[in-house]
Amino acid sequence: MIYSLYLFDRHCQCVFYTEWNRPGASRSTSDDLRNQYVWPTQHGSSDPRKDTAMVDEAKLVYGVIYSLKSMVAKLSATAGSDQFLSYRTNTYKLHYFETASGLKFVLTSDPATSSLLEVLKQIYLHIYLEYVVKNALVPADPKKSLPIANDYFCAVLNNYIKGLACFQS
Amino acid sequence: MILSLYIVNKAGGLIYQRDFNEGLNRMSSNDYLILAGTFHSIHAITSRISPTGHSDGLELLEAETFKLHCFQTVTGTKFLLVTDPVHHNVESALKRIYDMYSDYVMKNPFYTPEMPIRLELFDTHLLRAIRTL
Secondary structure: OEEEEEEEOOOOOEEEEEEOOOOOOOOOOOOOHHHOOEEOOOOOOOOHHHHHHHHHHHHHHHHHHHHHHHHHHHHEOOOOOOOEEEEEOOOOEEEEEEOOOOOEEEEEEOOOOOOOHHHHHHHHHHHHHHHHHOOOOOOOOOOOOOOOOOHHHHHHHHHHHHOOOOOOO | OEEEEEEEOOOOOEEEEEEOOOOEOOOOHHHHHHHHHHHHHHHHHHHHOOOOOOOOOOOEEEEOOOEEEEEEOOOOOEEEEEEOOOOOOHHHHHHHHHHHHHHHHHOOOOOOOOOOOOOHHHHHHHHHHHHHO
């Protein structure tokens, strides 16, 4: 079971968040993209109360991955090359992948799921690079973080995640 | 292979730290204290950011060269065991360490709860148990 995906840029900002099987999430029976909750957006999403809750949640998630990353770096004997991969609690598992450019992918799933590192790499290589980086219409400002508002990215990501064997099981 | 053991009290203070095998970076005792405090706070936050209601907090942390297992007792004391990434059967090892903690630390009349553990009997039994695991 896959719950949610967070994407943080190198300015520590959450530039993309979406969720699938989270309790309380707007469950769409069809594959209608308009029902998919995406945060942050330029115009505000369908659920303003959730948007304000997301601000805090994204900060907490970033805080956790940042602290765990520095903790692993301190503990590890091989300085610098050791990455934190995932952690598990009794109710969920968080998978982490960081690119060389400082982009951080965070995926949460149920605790029984095996490593989803490859999935995160696929999202980066075949979805993020194709539909966000290669999109000439996306304003590229390396000093500012902009939310990813890209329907193609959302749609392809949705298809990919929903096609995974561990999506519903 | 078990690399090291940390015991963190319910306030986030490090009360016991011991390395059993090589494989982790050696730090100053002050750094270990900071590490324990950081872990204590991370543990509290991980129970809050659960996508499915309340969670009990971090149980297993995986990195490329080690795994960190956390066992929290009902009173809030945390046992952190760092092993190499392929080690199995950690749950039982943690339970055994907890048994030894209650036998040789908590039952010792000269031990003040929540304070650093400096007890020879606990050390020797722990070492013996870790070697046989």
